[in-house]
Amino acid sequence: MGEGTFGKVLECWDRERKDMVAIKIIRGIKKYREAAMIEIQVLEQLGKHDKGGNRCVQIRNWFDYRNHICIVFEKLGPSLYNFLRKNNYRSFPIDLVREIGRQLLECIAFMHDLRMIHTDLKPENILLVSPEYVKVPDYKSTTRSPGSYFKRVPKSSAIKLIDFGSTTFEREDQNYIVSTRHYRAPEVILGLGWSYPCDIWSVGCILVELCTGEALFQTHENLEHLAMMERVLGPLPLHMLKRVDRHAEKYVRRGRLHWPDGATSRDSIKAVMKLPRLQNLIMHHVDHSAGDVIHLLQGLLRFDPSERLTAKEALRHSFFMRDHFRR
Template identity: 55%
Template sequence: MGALDLPSQAVCIETRHAKRLCLRHDDIELPSCIDSTRLQLQLSQPVQSPAVWHEDDNDGHFNHRPGENLTPRYKILRQMGEGTFGRVLECWDRDAQELVAIKVVRSAEKFREAARIEVNILRTLAENDIRGTGGCVQIKDWFDYRNHICIVCEKLGPSLFDLLQTNNYHPMSIDLVQEFGRQILNSVAFMHSLRLIHTDLKPENVLLAATEYQNTLNYEAPISNKIKLIDFGSAAYAGGDCFSVVSTRHYRAPEVILGQFMIYQGVFHSSNHCTHAEALDTHSKYELFLSIMWIFFLLSIFSGFGWSFPCDIWSVGCILVELCSGEALFQTHENIEHLAMMERVLGPIPVHVIKRSMYKSGKYFKYGRELNWPDDSTTKDSIQAVCKLPKLRNLVMQHADHSAGLLIDLLERLLKYDPEERLTARMALEHPFFRELPRR
């Protein structure tokens, strides 16, 4: 989904939580446990006529009331969340006799077209995950209702962000970090094997399968650690049409900010040009190679080409740090401050990475090798926000115990500035940090 309006309850939580929610304004899903008594009462209410009609609101969102029908098959129980693309409703499926989550997309044609793409992606994921081990939300159905595309998915539990919030942002145990990290990487590896890039990985988009918690040593832990990735509305196929800026700010990779020019080997391997080139002589091949390089160079300038599968890996690294520490690693909304935070935590950006940037001089860097921060316009608040951040090693050591060294090594490999040097999801799963992980 797109950026969600915060629930009214957000104003009641303590200041630290409110500030945190305001910073994280993109794509927040709001699933929660459902009270069984309330559910029975709602299901026992008289069935509303499917002919009940409400005009869309001024933004093209579907208007509804609890107890009404979304087609005769689905009874609306409550609204779970709202975003740029539409609203997510918890519904009762009368045919399957189960709860489902239905994403009701706004009626404007641009949102309808985006929803069609998302449906195709979800169907691709489902068709390639017959055994159900891919770790991505399962689409059950989709339909067009009163000019709104409705995507029916399995009903899942709260997100990892909800789990952190429930526990007052207390760091998770190293065992949970291992377990969730392994599952997230497994899901990412599955997606990447299908040439799909999620582009918006974050704790809000990782949902627990279970809806209930159990208290363990003063920590509200889920009754099951199984998780699934959701929200493929921003997903893209490698080499396909894409936006120049992707990912929610806190989890955005440096190459997205820098607009780097880089050619990923997989793009060339899948290119039809390479197939035709096999029949050409060496000179023609060289000319073709230069032409392709020029095309990709222009793409890097005019459409922001420069991110691919590794941007998901960076996001996973940021998620693992957050689970380990209880706090988002890079809490900022400014590009230059974001880069400064990266350097504070991870060290200087390598010169060869800067040279591939669209902004290697002037905007972000001086002399093509040094970050132009702080400058005369930098505020004291910005300087304090950057300077308070510890080095990655020190940050992990504050929260991890016996596995700190292995976790630090994994994170350093996931958070490489150069995307070509980052681990792939499959490689990360072979890291020693996961070797002794108990499989639940």
């Protein structure tokens, strides 16, 4: 069903329960085994508190086979990333973004209440519960290829969060690098220590991606990434730039980002320059409720983690107060 650095996921038939399951088979390497044991511990904790089992993926069982930890999960639909990819990276309707965002934030609020930080939120780690979809006319299609006049929309907006191998319990001053690049918060890159708000930043990036169909910050290097953030969201606060750790000092000169002087190439500068401001980006893709979405995203994507909305605050935002979309 999928493959990653950790190993692979197979679709299997459970002969006792007479239904399909997904089994995550971990490579027999020490660090992956350790992450798998953390994941099992986290899943069992979450399962104990998530009574209806409708927030995070449910663990059915686990076993150790020839040095491979194997974790048995309920079988779910495709990841949001795979759904977008098969849909030629076309955006989701805003009502669907609202429902997915609501569930995602409910799940994060639930984890944060249990003192857990996911640290690797991205569309690959959010699965639709059902693989079913409908085809609807795509009026915004610019390509002329056959089939491009229709886009897929999931029949149900129900989602579940997966992959708790990087989940950590809250501690003081966590400084190591977390999150997949595109969804990594500025405080992580600048080495300022991170906590719950790093998950919230990732949620902001994911919601933009669902609205537009494409990842917001497509980059592979830190300075370019920070420059992209400034381009989309405005300047980084001085007090954050003043406190960068020694690894990140090279990105700052005289109290501001060392850009474009520090850029590795002309192409890098071009990549940053072609990015629009957040408001323009959203208005280009979202017809109704664009104002609400922009306001919510500005709260989720605040540079200063202490000023970022919490998951519970975000859930009270007017964007989520609209009519409930059918799940």
